[in-house]
Amino acid sequence: MCGIVGYVGDRDATPVLVNALRKLEYRGYDSAGIAVIGPEGLVVRKAKGALRRLEELIATETIRGSCGIGHTRWATHGEPSDVNSHPHTDVSGRIAVVHNGIIENHAKLRAWLEGRGVAFRSQTDTEVIAHLVDHHYEGDLLKAVVAVMGRIEGSYALAVVCEDEPGKIVAVRKDSPLVVGLGKAENLIASDVPALLEYTREVVYLEDKEIAVLTRDRVDFFDGAGERLSKKPSHVDWDVAAAEKGGFEHFMLKEIHEQPKALTDTFRARVDGDGKVNLSEIGLDESWARARRVVITACGTAWHAGVVAKYAFERIARIPVDVDIASEFRYRSPLFDPSDIFIIISQSGETADTLAAMRMARSSGARVIAITNVVGSTLAREADLVMYTWAGPEIAVASTKAFTTQLMCVYLIAIRLAALRGALADADAARLVGELSRLPDSARAILDRQAEIQRFASQSFNKSKAFFMGRLFDYAISLESALKLKEISYTHSEAFAAGELKHGPIALVDDSTLVVAICTQRELFDKMDSNIKEVKARGATVLVVTFDGESYFDATADAVFRVPEAPGELTPILSVIPCQLYAYYCAIQRGLDPDKPRNLAKSVTVE
């Protein structure tokens, strides 16, 4: 989740840009850079690492100029490095671009530009934009940007400057945020409000495909076709801390709400226009189809994604799967077959046990696919293939959007592997891809109803224990939901495969127990209903998570939360969301800070 800033006005642009970038550090980044237009023309400085490194780089020089753009990069295409950092420039070095988002057709555009003699310097998708703006530039930066918008696909927020039009910034957004700040004899642009608050509280939020042209004295707005628009400014009265969280009270809630967008980003770049899963980007080709087994290892929430993956791979790709907790895997005596496919899942890509499991797998000769959120992480560097979740930085300790995007990756790999193995008819694959494409909207519909979960949490947060139960995919989500609740609300919570209830756990059920029954596997509704009756008979309060319009459990449950219908194997992405919200609101009810649970760290880099 990169950060963009831009400044044009009476001040020196460089300190304003660096200062504004600092306010966007919370978004996470791995490199930073600026481009300033002044008497020396366009000056670009950028460096891998913390903003401090950029400041050290420019400390010994005076970069003159009062118009510029800046960027903090969270790597997606190409590892974190000086050369991959933004801004990117055209061949002549007179046009500079900063970009937030993913250009899905960058490979095609790159090939086209290379065919016209353009020599690329970086591995990024963004560099194509700088060269395309140059290609379309005929003395009017706005017109060139409009032309480029017609050629790029994907999500983007862009800020562009050109030496031939000093004192002007052209900015545009599609599916990535951008806010204009209106000052006195100065105007600014940023990915988020905190970067602007020191200079102005009058802002204009750009909508998709809207363009802003900023000069010292005015900001003009245009639609995607270059037609003039009028936009009303809003006054920001939040404080900086609230602004960093985008108006949400906590990062965890913000990240829960970012899931529809994160899921779209994860899905969209891996599915062709004809609806076929295309994983050529990660290199998953025919040679992977010969495997006799998939082995998945991970820790915590990522392991729960592995449990979903086991069920999904077996059902969709008809391949046997072992799933193991990385810290167990590394110390038992696992048996390897060189044809095994290892899938290692980790948000951070730095978890010590997970890395150890990955290294064991590689030294046995097996091939490893990493699913991770952090570009350039140790896992990403050492695995044979990498599939990035593209969820953006996850700041709250409790993992939410990283989990659902890990699941999206799992489904895409399962469908692709099924096709390579001839395990899934084309029509069935197309149906599943169609269903996956609907999940972001379904997730949004669940979030729209969060007040129902909030209300239920306010009635039940003080239960001394909570059990989550389900069957098949719902069992995997029970595991994840119990972990969420225990880690941030400190409620004693456990998960059971519902069929195991009678084999022990029911002994613990009494009237102080909350049972959350996840019921999205239609073929097992009758079994779940019996389990619910068993716990009700022992005094438990029961919340059921099931489908919209489904009344099967109305008579037995104390409360029902409904999610949009989806095929049984895909429901985990939806059914986990009310449970994330439940954990969040229980923590709030208990007066706890959900972003910083006691005793826990975001990345567990030691055993």
Ligand code: F6R
């Ligand atoms: C729970 C949580 C942890 C992590 C686990 C693995 O909300 O975040 O259980 O899932 O520590 O971390 P990664 O995915 O970074 O390997």
